[in-house]
Amino acid sequence: MSAQSKRMSVRLAAAAAVAAVATSIAVVPAGAVALPAMPAEFQLTINTDAYNTPFHTTRHADGTWSSWDQVPDMYYNPGGTTSLTQTEHAGVTFLASNYAGQIQFLIRDTAGNWTSPTGTTAPIPGEVPIWHSGNTPATTPITKMLGSAFVDNEFHLIAQAGNGYPYEVVRHADGTWGDWTELAGQLGNIGTITDFSAATTNGSDLQFTAVAGGKLWHTKRATSADAFTAWGDVFAVSSNPGTAEHVAAAGVSGELQVVVTGNNGAGVFHAIRHADGTWTRFGDVEAATRSNPGTVTGVGIAATNTLSTGPNLQVVVVNNTGGLFHTVRNSSGSWTTFGDVNANVPGSHAGHATTVSGAGE
Template sequence: MSLAFSRRVLTSATGLALAASGLVAFAATPSHAAGPAYQMPFSCQQSWLGKTYGGHSPSTLSIDWTRGSSTENQPVLASADGTVSVVKSLTTSYGKYVVIDHGGGSKTLYAHLNDHDVTVGQRVTRGQKIGIVGNTGNSTGAHLHYEQQYQGTVKQSVFNGVPFSMGSTLSSKNCGEVETPPAPTRQWRAQFAVEAGGGLFHGVRNPNGTWSKFGNVQNEGGDVPSGVRTTAEAGIDGDTHLVAVSNEGKLYHTVRFADGSWGGFGDVNAAAGQLANVTQVAAASVGAELQVAVVADGRVYHTVRRADGNWTPLAAVGNPAGDKPVTKVAMARTGSDVQLVAVADGVLHHTARLANGTWLGWGDVSAEGAPAAIADVAIAGTGNDLQVVLTVENGAKQYHGARFFSGDWVFNSLSPVVSGVTVTDVAAAAVNDELQVAFVAADGRVLHTVRQVSGNWTGVGSVDLTGVTGTRTGVSITGTYN
C-alpha cells in the first residue's frame, strides 16, 4: 500500500554554535575489520570447557579453560599467526603468561602457565606450542586464562569464525592446515536490540527477510550494571555500535563486530562527562563517527565518539521548549548532517547539526502539520530526506511523516498499515534505502514493517522473539553493511 503526501514549508531557523572542545579517552572497543582466523588454543579435537564469572579480571569476556582432571600441563597452542610481544613470569596476577600480537590491533593472551616455550620477538604460527597449562600467579586450580583483545580491550572470543558462548564445551579445530570459513557476502542487514526485563537481546534481519535467533547481549558482552532501560544503535564500517541507558540512569557503549562477536560495555559518562538521571538516548553515524544525544533531567545533551575511540565532552543542545522537559529524542543522518528531534509536552521539535559542527535553532514542528499529543518518535535518514514515525494519544495512533531536503514536512496516519494496536515504543532505521520500523505493542509483541523505496508498506508482522525473556519494554534498530 502507499500513502500520499502533501507538503508544508518549514521556516528557516537561526544557527546555534556548540563547538565541543577537547577529547576524552575511552577504552571502548573501536570499529574494526574482521580479525584473525582464530582457533582454540588447544590440540586438535580436544574438548575444553570455557567459563567466566562476575568480577573476572580484567573482563568477564576473559575465558577460563578447563579439561577435567587432565587440565594441568596440557599443551597451549597459538590461536593464530603472530609475533610474541610479552613473555613474563609473575608470582601474582597472570603468573607465567604470553601475549601474541597478530597485527591490526589484535592480540591474544595466555595466562597461569606452568611454563612457556617462546621468547619475545619470536614469530609463531597457528597451532604452534607456546607453553603448558598451569596454576601460577593468582590462580585457584589449574586452568588457562585466555583473552582475545582488540586495541587493548578484551572482546568476545571467536573460534573457527563463530563467537564463543560462555559455559560451552568446544572441540578444538586447531589442526594444522585449517580451512578458514569463507567470509559472508557483505549485504545490508537490520540489527535489532530488544529490551526485556532489564536485559538486552539482539537479533539480525537478513536481506532475504529471515531472522537470526535473538541472543542475550549481556551473556556475550558483559553486564550493564543495574540492567537496561533503553538503547540506541548505529552502524559504522560493518560494526554495530550500541549505546545503553542503565536503570540507574548511566550511559554505556559497546560494539557488535562484523564477525558477530561483542566488545565489553564501557562507561560513557566516565569518558564524556557525568550527567544525572539519563532517561533517553539516540544515536547516528556520520562516516566513522558515532553521534549520541541523551535526555538527562529533561534536557538534551550531545557527544561524539571519534574514530579513534575518544569521546567529546557532553554539551547541552539548547532547550527546545523553554522550561518544559524533553521526554524523548531521536537522531538520524541525512547527507552529511545530523537530524535531531525531541518531544516536549507532546509537541515535536527539530534541529540539525551541520557538517561544520554548528547546530540550527530548535523549530516547533506542530506549525508544520505534526500531530499533537505525541508520545514517542523515531526517525531515519533515506538519502537527503528524513523519515519520521510518531505515536500519539498514548500510543493508540501512529503516523508517518517526512522532512524533505527542501525543508518541507508532511504527515499522514499509519492506520492503513497499523491498526488496532497500542504502541509503547517505536524504532526506525534506513536499511538499504528502505525504512524499517518496529513497534513494541502493549501486549508485549514486537511488530515489524518495511516502507519500500516505492513508498509501499509491507504488512505488519510479529517478530519471532524466541530466546527473549522478560516483559518487552523497548526496541532499537540500525542498518549495518556486513
C-alpha cells in the same frame, strides 16, 4: 532460586559471553567491496522487563531473522539497562546504554560478536557538568540515552541528564572520547523532552526530532562546525495527527523520515522532511499497512539498502503487552503488513519487550 540469584545468573552468563569475545573488531580491508546483503540488514535491540535485560536480533536481506542473542553486560554485574540507543556504520553496530548512572558501550562486529572496548570500565563519565555556572551541585547524572548517529565517521551520542537537558559526546575514529557538551543553551527550550531521536541524512549533518508537550519538534546542524537551528514545530508545517508520544527518525536517500506514535498508543504516523526543508503530511501507517499492532508504547526505525538504488525504511513498534511488530516502507512508498517479530525470530527472549531501537545502513 531467588529473584536475585536468577538475576545474577543472567548477568554472569552475559559476562562469560563478553569474556569469550576477542577485543579486536573485524573491518573490511581498504578497497574491498562489502557484500550486498550487509547494508540490507536491520539490527533490532530491545529492552525487556526481565531485570532490564536487552536482547538483539538481525533481520537479513531475505526477510529471515536471526535467533535472539542477549546483549552482554560489560560490567559483569547484575545491573540492568534502563535505556539504550544504537547505530550502524560499515556493518558494525555501536550500542550505548545506561543504568543508574552507569554508561555501557558495546560494539557488535560483522561476525556478530559483542565486545566492550574499555573492558569493565565506563568509557565516559555518568555525571555531566551543569551548564549554568555557580549551580550546586555542579554536576548531574545521565539518566537516559536519547539517540546516536555516525557523523563524519564519528559516533555521536546524545543523552538526557537529571536536569532534563540533552548532552552530546563524541567517540572519535581512533576510539577516544571527547567531553560531554550541554545542548540546551544551543537548542533553546521546548519544555520537558519525553522522547527523542537523532539521525543523519548525508553523513555530515545531525538532525534531532523530539517530543515535548505532545508536539513534535525538529532541529538540524548542517555540519559539526555549524550551530543548530532553532527548534521548529513539525506539526505546524506538516499536519497534526494528534498528541505525539514517541518518535524515531532515520536518513533515507538524503531525506529525513520520521515515525511518530501517539493518541494514547492508538496511532502510528509517518512523514518525510525533504532536503529543501519542507515536510510531507503525516500518513497513517496502520491504514497503509492494513494492520493494527495494538496499543503502541515505543518505536524504532532504520534505513537499509541505502547504498543501493532501492533504499527502504524498516519500522518496529512495541505494544503494551510486549508484542513486537515489523513493517517495511519500500522506496516506492508502499508498506508491508505489520508482522509479528516474536513469531518469526527463532527462540525467545526473557521477559517482555519494553523499548526498541533499530539500526541499519
